Amino acid sequence: MLEKDFRQVSCSTCHQRKENLLGGLGCDEISHIEDHKSCNYYKKNQSLFIEGSYPRGVFCINEGRIKIYKRGNEGKEQIIQIAKGGDLVGFRAMFSEDVYKVSAETLEECNICFISREDFLSLMDSNPTLRKGIIKELSTELADRANFITNMAQKSVRERLAFSLLLLMDIYVGEPINLSREDMANFVGTATETLIRLLKDFKEEAYIETHARKITVLDRNKLMSIAGI
Amino acid sequence: MLEKDFRQVSCSTCHQRKENLLGGLGCDEISHIEDHKSCNYYKKNQSLFIEGSYPRGVFCINEGRIKIYKRGNEGKEQIIQIAKGGDLVGFRAMFSEDVYKVSAETLEECNICFISREDFLSLMDSNPTLRKGIIKELSTELADRANFITNMAQKSVRERLAFSLLLLMDIYVGEPINLSREDMANFVGTATETLIRLLKDFKEEAYIETHARKITVLDRNKLMSIAGI
């Protein structure tokens, strides 16, 4: 449970910022953001933005996890990415000068700051380090997605589930993976029933254990060999 | 068939350049590239770069088409993108300061210019228009790939084939689509045999016609409704 006074976060002391794309900012730049940003508390399952709307700025996650997803034709979500504390979200659409092509929604309680489009773009104009960081981030994500596409096309659901569990371990560091079965299925790219059946297999083979919806990985190496990495 | 004298292309008169990311360059910048770039003729099925190697610059396609692909664990290719005349290729890995995560190979005879990493990066430092163009391009491609992932996860092979044929129409403008069945299958993300069977269905339903390996779309609207767009 998040503290109430957590809701107003200071950029200058934010430990998340020091590790992320905004880590290289100067004091004056930070205080400028500090004065202009807004900081909000979000409940679980709240929407940050939806496909088709115009971006007005970027979201900087201080605490909590969110899903970035796209809806297919029948309305089914495909989760493209799960972002966590420290991640910047929603800047891609801003650069493409177009509407959002994906939606974002909190998976749990979150504290999230918001920096306006104008502030962020002017920061990028004046700060080459930030600029390079952003370009590098975009490029790295493109490579990740090429990999995601290849996995989708060539791996079985079982292999993709093993792969996804390993990815989720890096998102839920030190804690059990805590996603609804439907969200997990939409991340792996399968039907909820199929996902549940395969989780059961993994449980019986003792690669994972579950407590209610929470999943703990017991045999990381085995999952890696199933995932083919 | 490409003319021999096509092989040395001048940037200042290049009609491709005027339409692409390098369209906003100044005269001095162009002449600098002109002096430093190299220009090469490639045969069909020649490699531009492969996964795992370090990028030394960017490729600017003057004429011809190339495939960008990633190999899955069993060695099967997944085609991520097909680039054509005017496209810049291979700059993502350069920005991520890492090895290529994909490979590139010509699909036909090509004329391709090469600009070194140093030249290109310094051009980006000095030219804000180019920089913005690159960032926009990266962002747009990220959105495209989110869509690609969703299609892979949620559409049937038949739907993906219809979708792919529509994409290929934009790559083979005014000419029939000319890809090997294996490459098409690796683009759609299916087995070659399955692809051939579905092409046969489309042929029998008169949505396409084929002459040898070449495919002409007859009923664009029908394909759109199958693809779900």
Add this chain to the structure above:
DNA sequence: AGTAAAAAATGACAATCGTCATAGAAAACG
């Protein structure tokens, strides 16, 4: 042009996976 090699096409078959229906467990809520 003629032959060799590669690519495309077809057939048969099995398995993965999605869908629908329903039961059971957990969570939410007054």
Add this chain to the structure above:
DNA sequence: CGTTTTCTATGACGATTGTCATTTTTTACT
């Protein structure tokens, strides 16, 4: 604390799709 609702789990079944084997067509090469 019990009731409602949501989520998870399981069963049955069929369709889509991948694999292997083989034939036919096209392309490449001398």
